[in-house]
Structure formats: C-alpha cells, structure tokens
Amino acid sequence: MGDEYLLDTPTVRDFIRDVRGAIADAASPAAACDAIRPRFAELLADPDWLPAEFQEPNPDSGMGGGIGQWLLFRGADRELTLFALIVPPGSATPIHDHLAWGLVGLYRGTQDEEIYNERVERIEQRALVPGDFYVLLPPRDDIHRVRTTSAETSVSIHLLTNDTGCVWRHAYDEASGEAAAFRSGYVNVDCDD
Numbered sequence: 001m002g003d004e005y006l007l008d009t010p011t012v013r014d015f016i017r018d019v020r021g022a023i024a025d026a027a028s029p030a031a032a033c034d035a036i037r038p039r040f041a042e043l044l045a046d047p048d049w050l051p052a053e054f055q056e057p058n059p060d061s062g063m064g065g066g067i068g069q070w071l072l073f074r075g076a077d078r079e080l081t082l083f084a085l086i087v088p089p090g091s092a093t094p095i096h097d098h099l100a101w102g103l104v105g106l107y108r109g110t111q112d113e114e115i116y117n118e119r120v121e122r123i124e125q126r127a128l129v130p131g132d133f134y135v136l137l138p139p140r141d142d143i144h145r146v147r148t149t150s151a152e153t154s155v156s157i158h159l160l161t162n163d164t165g166c167v168w169r170h171a172y173d174e175a176s177g178e179a180a181a182f183r184s185g186y187v188n189v190d191c192d193d
C-alpha cells in the first residue's frame with residue numbers, strides 16, 4: 001500500500017511534504033522536531049483545516065471514555081502518521097506510551113497532561129491550551145495521560161514516527177505500575193491483523 005491520505009487536502013499534503021523534508025535533512029530526531037516546530041505551530045493555529053467529521057468521539061473506543069483516534073495520514077512505510085485524538089469532556093486516556101518520537105499539540109479545548117517516569121511515578125503535570133505542543137523523544141517523556149478539562153471535547157494533533165494506532169504499545173496501571181499490552185486502534189481505519 002502507498003501513502004494513505006484519509007484527509008486528502010492541500011494543507012495536509014503540504015504539511016507532510018515539509019515534515020518529510022525536515023526529517024530527511026535532520027541529523028537526529030531532536031533536530032527534526034526542532035525543524036518541524038514552526039510548521040506544527042502553523043497547523044495548530046489554522047482553524048479551518050480539520051473537518052468536523054474528524055473531531056467526533058468514538059463510542060466504541062479501545063481507550064474507553066468515548067475517545068476517538070482519527071487517522072489523517074499514514075506513510076507507506078508506516079513510519080510517519082498524523083492523527084487527531086478526540087477526548088470528550090471529563091474523559092481521560094489510560095496512562096500510556098507511544099514508542100516513537102514526534103510532536104503532540106492541542107488544537108481545541110483544554111487538557112491536563114500528567115507525565116510519568118519508567119517506574120510509573122508521576123513526575124510532572126501541566127495544563128494545556130490550544131496552540132500548546134510538546135515533543136516526544138522516547139524514552140524521555142514517553143509515558144503520560146491526558147484528561148480533558150474543558151466543557152467542550154478536546155482535540156489534539158499527533159505527528160508520530162510509527163503507526164501509533166496499530167502498533168502494540170503499553171497501558172499502565174497507576175496503582176501497581178504494571179504494564180499491559182495496549183493497541184488503541186483508529187476510528188476510521190482497521191489494523192491489519
């Protein structure tokens with residue numbers, strides 16, 4: 001299968017082209033993230049590019065709480081994805097990892113993000129407003145949980161260097177710190193197996 005544009009618009013195609021250029025030219029994931037920052041900020045600031053149909057919650061969510069993960073773009077090699085994560089008011093994700101580097105930013109609503117270390121101890125908590133974004137460079141800051149704090153659904157945009165919805169990763173029990181195999185899936189695309 002080739003590149004998949006689930007949301008096939010000039011905005012998404014131009015963004016992915018620029019991201020691929022930045023990755024190709026960068027000496028490291030950290031340098032690539034730095035180079036992508038301005039374009040990612042631009043995407044978060046553009047109110048018009050993400051259709052309402054990609055901002056709908058998912059009652060059958062693999063993450064619970066009506067959380068929807070909408071795939072927007074997936075590269076042929078499955079090493080780059082762009083997706084929207086929809087978290088209804090009051091809902092929270094499980095504590096989870098991503099197993100890939102990339103950028104995550106808030107597009108709509110507000111969220112609290114709690115960050116955990118590898119022993120599943122909470123090491124940081126931050127409040128996010130639209131336009132805020134952060135870099136994931138595993139193992140640093142790879143384990144977290146987000147909770148919507150606004151009365152409206154929150155929408156965050158993820159640019160990650162794996163097929164995040166379909167890879168098997170981990171969800172963690174806060175009390176015991178135990179990891180369980182976790183696959184979040186996408187609302188609009190089935191995983192292969």
Ligand SMILES: [Fe+2]
Pocket residue numbers: 096097098144
């Ligand atoms: Fe996450």
